[in-house]
Amino acid sequence: MTHPTETTQRDVPHRGLITLSIMLATIMQVLDTTIANVALPTMTGDLGASIDTITWVLTSYIVAAAIMTPVTGWLSDRFGRRELFLASIVGFTVTSMLCGLSWSLESMVVFRIFQGLFGAAIVPLSQTFLLDINPKERHGQAMAMWGAGIMVGPIIGPTLGGWLTESLNWRWVFFINLPVGIIAFLGSAAYLPRIARRLRGFDFFGFAMLSLGVGALQMMLDRGAEVDWFSAVEIWIELGLSLTGFWVFTIHLLTGEDTFIDAAIFRDRNFVTGLVFIFVVGIILLASLALLPPMLSNLFNHSTILTGLVMAPRGVGTMISMILVGRLVRVVDARLLVVAGLGLTAVSLHMMTGFSPQMDDRPIIVSGIIQGLGLGLVFVPLSTVAFATLPPHFRTDAASLFSLVRNIGSSIGISIVTVMLTHNMQVNHNDLSAAISPFNPVLGTVSPAAQAGDPVALSIMEQLVAAQALMISYIDDFKLMMVITLAAMPLALLLRKPAPAMAGAHAAAQAE
Structure with missing residues (x-):
């Protein structure tokens, strides 16, 4: 029996324009999770904030979006999936403009809260729409398109934000959403199909x-x-x-x-395993993104623009992987692709454990490309398999949980690596400093002036020790993420192989 919220047509009119409109809205929302980070220091003066309080610009948005994400399914059933998506785009675009016009920290935090509330539904609804408007055999390609926006957005966000801040003003970090939001709204309003509502109590x-x-x-x-x-x-x-x-x-x-979330959704083994996997992907994706920019800035003295250029190949690797895997997932067992992707990611993290302050940018670029390829291989088949055996009327609730768990994984990953970085830096600094002693004959060989107690030489030695301690701390974080990645690989055994694409309609009917 066909469920009210399920779209069964295989030939959806204007599928390409719908996809373009949806992805513009998705990229706009995902970019805002990282694009404002680099602009925070320049906001402090204009908003009358301190270094400690300006972080509420990020916290308010993250918390508001996290709270509203799980209720996306109920809202789409109550008000209509198309109507909720359009309202979210309008609200997000308007509040983005208000953020750019903020006159104080208080006004900015209020507008960022509403921006997070309106933006929360965009990502899960975009995933649901792409699954709905494509037949089952095209779900892999649809998830490749969606995954490209989800994963490349955070990578280019800091670079774009840095360029806008340096070239124009920090307010353009928010103003840039206006043209994107207008185009996404017009395209979605014109071509998104209407879907019957399903009333349920709140x-x-x-x-x-x-x-x-x-x-x-x-x-x-x-x-x-x-x-x-x-x-x-x-x-x-x-x-x-x-x-x-x-x-x-x-x-x-x-x-x-x-x-408001049906417990039956957790009886699908593929979906539950997919949640665990996407949690791990969230840790690896944004934790490494949180580590690399400050590492390049503090240890390699790269500017914001140069940091973005060095990290850009990572996004290129992800895009290439997405394009390839969107087709491969139709002919290759998705579980094998997930394991291969995690393997490549582990290889890239192992390469990153060999970083040193004396190297050039080549190892960073090469490891970034490999990691981009690996994460792309994981993300697309995972997004496809997680929803392959799930009844279609659960898609919106499932997509909201998928986004929520990915975001929580990202937050936990960033917190873990940040805590480890701070703690290990102190420990490593103490260990290395213990060797800087006038009684150490090696010190006299390296720097006789330092052994003699010259203040300038000792200051230089302290800078070298601090740099090495920091580099070792980054390497410790990369090792931890490598272990987490390897530990996640056996989970692929829990995934069930979905029904063949040709039998997609029959499988969906049986699910109903």
């Missing part, structure tokens, strides 16, 4: 508990580094609220009726 208690868990977790992860983690009462309160919210929501999901 589970306010379940939503409140999940929002409490997600919001408190995101606050804890985003604020932890600033307040020295568990030495601050704030972090303990947020941890307690997060655990309470998730625990109560889980019990409510298992025992309640008419919950």
